[in-house]
Amino acid sequence: MPLINASFSTHVLLKDRKTQIVTKSSISKTTNRQKPTKAILAKDAKSPANADLSKDELIGFYREMVRIRRFEERSLRAYQQGRIAGFLHLYIGQESIAVGSISLMGENDHVITAYRDHGHALAVGMNMNECMAELFGKSTGCSKGKGGSMHYFDPSKNYWGGHGIVAGQTPLGAGLAYGLKYQGKKGCALCFLGDGAINQGAFHESLNIASLWNLPVVYIIENNGYSMGTSQERSSMHPDLGLAARAEGYSMNWAHINGESIFDIREGVKKAMDLAREESKPSLLEIHTYRYQGHSIADANHKKYRTKEEIDDYRKNHDPLSLYREYLLDAKLLTDEGMKEIDIAAKAEAEESAKFADESPFPPESDILKDVYWEEDHPDQKLSEGRIFFND
Ligand SMILES: Cc1ncc(C[n+]2csc(CCOP(=O)(O)OP(=O)(O)O)c2C)c(N)n1
Numbered sequence: 565m566p567l568i569n570a571s572f573s574t575h576v577l578l579k580d581r582k583t584q585i586v587t588k589s590s591i592s593k594t595t596n597r598q599k600p601t602k603a604i605l606a607k608d609a610k611s612p613a614n615a616d617l618s619k620d621e622l623i624g625f626y627r628e629m630v631r632i633r634r635f636e637e638r639s640l641r642a643y644q645q646g647r648i649a650g651f652l653h654l655y656i657g658q659e660s661i662a663v664g665s666i667s668l669m670g671e672n673d674h675v676i677t678a679y680r681d682h683g684h685a686l687a688v689g690m691n692m693n694e695c696m697a698e699l700f701g702k703s704t705g706c707s708k709g710k711g712g713s714m715h716y717f718d719p720s721k722n723y724w725g726g727h728g729i730v731a732g733q734t735p736l737g738a739g740l741a742y743g744l745k746y747q748g749k750k751g752c753a754l755c756f757l758g759d760g761a762i763n764q765g766a767f768h769e770s771l772n773i774a775s776l777w778n779l780p781v782v783y784i785i786e787n788n789g790y791s792m793g794t795s796q797e798r799s800s801m802h803p804d805l806g807l808a809a810r811a812e813g814y815s816m817n818w819a820h821i822n823g824e825s826i827f828d829i830r831e832g833v834k835k836a837m838d839l840a841r842e843e844s845k846p847s848l849l850e851i852h853t854y855r856y857q858g859h860s861i862a863d864a865n866h867k868k869y870r871t872k873e874e875i876d877d878y879r880k881n882h883d884p885l886s887l888y889r890e891y892l893l894d895a896k897l898l899t900d901e902g903m904k905e906i907d908i909a910a911k912a913e914a915e916e917s918a919k920f921a922d923e924s925p926f927p928p929e930s931d932i933l934k935d936v937y938w939e940e941d942h943p944d945q946k947l948s949e950g951r952i953f954f955n956d
């Protein structure tokens with residue numbers, strides 16, 4: 565049932581088991597990919613998932629990507645100013661993935677991800693104030709200041725977190741899909757994971773069950789080339805067909821997608837979502853991307869396991885935001901002036917969110933046992949009723 569692109573900027577999700585033989589060199593390694601030209605984006609823009617997008621929608625994607633980047637930059641500054649403690653995993657460089665994929669979500673589609681979760685949260689429509697306040701550990705945060713960077717959450721937006729255990733979200737992604745199927749709802753679960761999660765047992769158990777039970781789940785590997793301090797090539801057996809080919813073992817559809825092109829992302833993810841919604845079939849997608857910052861901001865060594873030249877090359881030649889900006893300018897969908905306005909507004913929004921977070925109170929000490937499983941075992945001492953999701 566696979567697959568796949570040979571050229572890395574195109575992909576097909578075949579429904580028949582006719583695996584193409586793809587040579588090793590045909591799948592570009594993340595460190596040696598082809599330089600995306602404007603022509604690639606312009607070509608991708610004509611694909612079925614993108615051809616009918618309105619000008620407003622196209623500009624909207626740009627606005628969302630800029631908002632995420634400015635939010636991340638502002639939170640980095642807040643961390644350096646000592647306003648944020650604990651972990652901070654930034655999404656800079658990967659924005660096209662959250663924005664492109666989540667732009668395809670409908671009412672019955674759900675999303676769940678790992679700890680690098682700010683981009684997905686903003687893309688589903690959570691506001692910057694609640695997101696920044698969560699980083700500051702304030703009670704106005706989306707998880708009442710008790711989750712921090714890794715545990716954003718908003719079920720009202722079909723957003724199920726924010727999970728710190730590598731691959732811990734992958735069985736939950738299967739569970740969301742199972743819930744949809746059980747309730748007879750036509751929808752799907754988008755379950756994002758990093759390239760460092762693909763060898764976890766929980767992930768393989770999830771793929772097995774998803775395929776065996778035909779669950780409408782789309783697993784999306786955000787392959788940014790690195791886990792915590794190790795390159796993907798050093799940590800994962802990398803078969804000729806790339807990481808997504810792990811799906812072969814589970815008779816599951818798979819594909820490679822170029823993370824530098826928001827259009828390629830939408831095209832590939834839409835095919836997988838359609839397959840999930842229409843035929844209740846799972847898929848495994850590998851989107852090739854890059855992160856500019858360290859694993860977390862505490863990762864001071866990130867220039868020791870990769871070169872400065874590599875980082876600079878991505879920023880200069882492969883940045884999904886810059887490439888998309890160039891596309892919009894070339895297509896005369898937006899002017900320099902329009903770009904500036906979007907940027908100024910995003911910076912102001914991020915700045916305002918930092919002010920909001922700063923001025924918000926910390927949760928009271930009496931809240932420490934509120935909204936935790938402990939209450940389930942101590943019902944007489946319960947401080948809140950909690951909420952049961954996904955049960956109606
Ligand atoms: C089960 C488990 N093992 C180890 C860790 C420590 N850890 C946190 S992130 C990480 C690397 C994951 O890298 P990847 O999946 O590529 O995600 P990225 O940070 O690149 O987004 C590791 C090993 C953990 N959180 N959970």
Ligand SMILES: [Mg+2]
Binds near residue numbers: 758760790791
């Ligand atoms: Mg990674």
